[in-house]
Amino acid sequence: MPVLSVWMVRTALLQLSLGFMVGGLILMRNALPGGASLYRLVPLHLEMLLIGWLVQLAMGVGFWMLPKFREGRPRGREELVWTAYVCLNSGVLIAGIAQSADGAALLALTGRGAEALAAVLFLANAWPRIKPFGV
Amino acid sequence: MPTLTRWLIRTALLWLLLALVLGVGIVTPDRLGLPPALAGLRPTWVHFIVVGWITQLIFGVAYWMFPRHSVTHPRGLTALGWAGYTLLNVGLVLRVTGETLTLLGHPQSLAALSAPLQMVAGWTLAAMIWPRVKEK
Numbered sequence: 001m002p003v004l005s006v007w008m009v010r011t012a013l014l015q016l017s018l019g020f021m022v023g024g025l026i027l028m029r030n031a032l033p034g035g036a037s038l039y040r041l042v043p044l045h046l047e048m049l050l051i052g053w054l055v056q057l058a059m060g061v062g063f064w065m066l067p068k069f070r071e072g073r074p075r076g077r078e079e080l081v082w083t084a085y086v087c088l089n090s091g092v093l094i095a096g097i098a099q100s101a102d103g104a105a106l107l108a109l110t111g112r113g114a115e116a117l118a119a120v121l122f123l124a125n126a127w128p129r130i131k132p133f134g135v
Numbered sequence: 136m137p138t139l140t141r142w143l144i145r146t147a148l149l150w151l152l153l154a155l156v157l158g159v160g161i162v163t164p165d166r167l168g169l170p171p172a173l174a175g176l177r178p179t180w181v182h183f184i185v186v187g188w189i190t191q192l193i194f195g196v197a198y199w200m201f202p203r204h205s206v207t208h209p210r211g212l213t214a215l216g217w218a219g220y221t222l223l224n225v226g227l228v229l230r231v232t233g234e235t236l237t238l239l240g241h242p243q244s245l246a247a248l249s250a251p252l253q254m255v256a257g258w259t260l261a262a263m264i265w266p267r268v269k270e271k
Contacts, residue, residue, distance in 0.1 A: 001202055001270055009268045013261040016190070020257030027230075027250035049185060057193065 150187025
């Protein structure tokens with residue numbers, strides 16, 4: 001497994017652990033003193049589990065498993081995917097926290113923009129690797 | 136395919152089946168002669184798919200296919216995997232039971248009780264696979 005995939009998969013596992021913790025607190029809100037306000041964390045819970053966990057895991061495993069190039073850099077332009085990694089994780093935190101707060105629409109937009117940029121960068125590297133093995 | 140993987144994947148398939156059956160029931164419960172309140176189970180349905188199906192399937196395949204932990208213990212911390220498997224599925228069963236009873240007007244705390252089980256399940260499964268996420 002390449003270093004970049006190690007970082008992506010491990011960060012996805014961290015997002016899973018944090019996302020489950022946030023979800024657990026939301027589910028227990030009625031049993032916790034002052035817990036009703038925890039329901040505001042639903043957007044952060046969704047962002048962490050859908051994008052931070054599932055999407056990031058798929059990207060990490062995709063970067064590892066897709067066919068490599070026979071010439072040049074075997075896994076393509078890794079710097080694009082490193083940038084995608086940074087954009088995706090900062091986007092998840094910014095969009096998740098901003099949506100859970102009031103009056104932070106611009107920040108939420110910024111976070112979602114960072115996530116979209118991560119998708120573009122990942123796709124730019126993965127697209128040419130979707131090919132028969134050995135070509 | 137290792138035993139833990141078979142249990143994780145087969146149970147994931149059962150959650151997928153339950154999710155799709157539940158999906159039929161909650162989309163228009165009144166037309167099926169079911170209590171209309173069941174439409175409120177949409178979050179439960181999402182958790183069947185994202186936790187019971189996708190997440191459980193991922194851990195099943197990862198336990199099988201990820202780089203080996205060591206020569207003596209190739210699949211690493213199997214006991215953590217079994218603990219995570221049990222907690223995750225007991226947690227989901229408690230959750231759906233609790234949320235259904237609540238929707239039908241029987242206030243209780245089964246759903247809240249399921250929360251710590253699911254939280255610890257996520258941490259346990261992540262801890263099981265963590266040492267196997269490494270360069271060869």
